[in-house]
Each structure stands twice: as C-alpha cells, then as structure tokens.
Amino acid sequence: MISILTVCGNGIGSSLMLKMKIEEICAENNIEAQVESIDFNAAQGRKADLIVTVKELAEQFEGKEVAIVRSYINKKKIKEDILERLQQIAK
Amino acid sequence: MLQDLLSEDNVSFHYPAETWEDVIRHGGQLMVDAGFTDPTYIEAMVEVVREMGPYIVLAPGLAMPHARPEMGVKQVGTALVTLEKPVDFGSPENDPVSVALFLCAPNKDEHIQLLTDIATLFEDEEFLDAAANFESIEDVQEFLSEHLEDA
Numbered sequence: 001m002i003s004i005l006t007v008c009g010n011g012i013g014s015s016l017m018l019k020m021k022i023e024e025i026c027a028e029n030n031i032e033a034q035v036e037s038i039d040f041n042a043a044q045g046r047k048a049d050l051i052v053t054v055k056e057l058a059e060q061f062e063g064k065e066v067a068i069v070r071s072y073i074n075k076k077k078i079k080e081d082i083l084e085r086l087q088q089i090a091k
Numbered sequence: 092m093l094q095d096l097l098s099e100d101n102v103s104f105h106y107p108a109e110t111w112e113d114v115i116r117h118g119g120q121l122m123v124d125a126g127f128t129d130p131t132y133i134e135a136m137v138e139v140v141r142e143m144g145p146y147i148v149l150a151p152g153l154a155m156p157h158a159r160p161e162m163g164v165k166q167v168g169t170a171l172v173t174l175e176k177p178v179d180f181g182s183p184e185n186d187p188v189s190v191a192l193f194l195c196a197p198n199k200d201e202h203i204q205l206l207t208d209i210a211t212l213f214e215d216e217e218f219l220d221a222a223a224n225f226e227s228i229e230d231v232q233e234f235l236s237e238h239l240e241d242a
Contacts, residue, residue, distance in 0.1 A: 075214075
C-alpha cells in the first residue's frame with residue numbers, strides 16, 4: 001500500500017478531483033494506494049510516499065517526493081505524468 | 092447534482108468582465124444571493140488566485156473559482172458565469188477563460204458528486220462551445236441532461 005497526497009490551495013476542489021482520478025488510475029493498474037486530498041499548508045508537515053500537485057505549487061515541497069501533473073482533471077495527462085512513478089514506488 | 096443546484100438565480104450569460112477579479116466577484120455575488128455563502132467567501136476566492144496563482148483554471152477556457160469551507164460557506168453550491176469576451180487569469184496553459192463554474196462546499200465530503208459533474212463537463216469537448224451559446228437556464232439544463240451521467 002502506497003500513500004499519496006494530492007495538493008491544491010484549498011484541499012476541497014482541484015486536489016479532490018485529482019484524488020479521484022489517481023484512485024481510478026491505481027485501480028486500473030492494480031496499484032494499492034491510499035490517496036488523500038489536502039490543502040497546501042496542511043501538506044507541509046505531512047509524510048507520504050508521493051506528493052502530487054501542479055507546477056505552480058510543487059516548488060514549495062523541496063526535498064520531498066513530488067510528482068508534477070499538467071492537469072488536475074485530465075486523466076490521460078495525469079496518467080502520462082505519474083503512472084510510471086507510481087509503479088516504481090509500488091514495487 | 093449540478094443540475095439540481097443551478098437555477099435562473101445563479102447563472103449569468105455573456106457577462107462583460109474586464110478582469111479575472113470581475114469574474115470571481117460577479118459569480119461570488121450570485122452564490123451569496125442564492126444563500127450558499129457569506130460575502131467573505133468572495134474575498135477568499137479572490138485571495139486564492141492572488142496568493143496561489145491561477146491553478147483554478149482547470150482546462151482550456153474553463154475556471155472553477157473556489158475557496159476553503161471555513162471562509163463562510165453555508166451549504167454546497169455553485170454558480171455559472173459565461174463571459175462576453177474571454178479574460179486572462181494568468182494561466183499559461185489554459186488562458187483565456189470564457190466560462191467560470193463556481194464551487195463552495197462546507198466540508199470535504201458533501202460535494203463529491205458536484206465535483207464529479209464539474210470534472211465531467213470540463214473534460215467534455217463540446218462544453219466550451221455549447222456554453223458560449225447558452226442564453227437561458229433551459230439551455231444549460233438541456234446540455235447537462237444530455238452530457239452528465241447522473242442526469
């Protein structure tokens with residue numbers, strides 16, 4: 001089981017959409033994952049196997065495992081951006 | 092869920108906005124008038140873009156302005172604003188914005204279906220063009236009933 005945090009400014013909109021898409025992607029690829037959406041400030045103190053967010057917010061997570069997605073809602077783009085990384089971490 | 096939350100009171104067509112802030116304030120006022128939020132929520136939505144950038148522009152031409160639950164949200168709500176002419180939000184990938192679909196939610200759970208509906212619309216290749224031609228709530232509801240799975 002891998003842990004993933006999806007991050008946006010508020011934790012209830014964009015990041016929640018991203019969480020739903022990542023859960024779908026994980027299910028389709030037999031990756032066991034616990035995905036939680038969280039706001040930017042709360043994410044700072046949290047540990048996870050992977051933090052997923054957009055470019056604008058990613059710089060703030062220096063030193064952590066961060067994956068950048070080009071879109072919060074386009075499943076195809078999200079898959080292209082992070083599936084390989086998810087599979088590596090899940091090994 | 093989206094179709095249940097939209098009525099003629101919280102939709103606005105061909106709004107002549109000059110700036111992204113005009114767009115957010117206009118849609119925010121619709122949500123206040125509909126009883127979904129306090130006026131503080133309008134300021135909070137503007138602050139989100141000022142502080143964190145235009146990440147609320149989720150797809151080409153499409154924005155989902157929103158802020159945190161504790162910023163004066165009374166219940167799950169939305170508002171739809173289409174623009175007379177597109178406005179830049181500062182998003183390199185998705186500017187300019189022609190349609191804003193607002194969101195407010197009192198917690199992390201009650202609006203999941205609404206979010207799913209908004210994501211479905213924003214991924215729908217026909218939505219942006221269709222929205223440009225919306226003239227009434229009936230036009231909106233007709234599109235939603237044909238394009239949302241839970242309709």
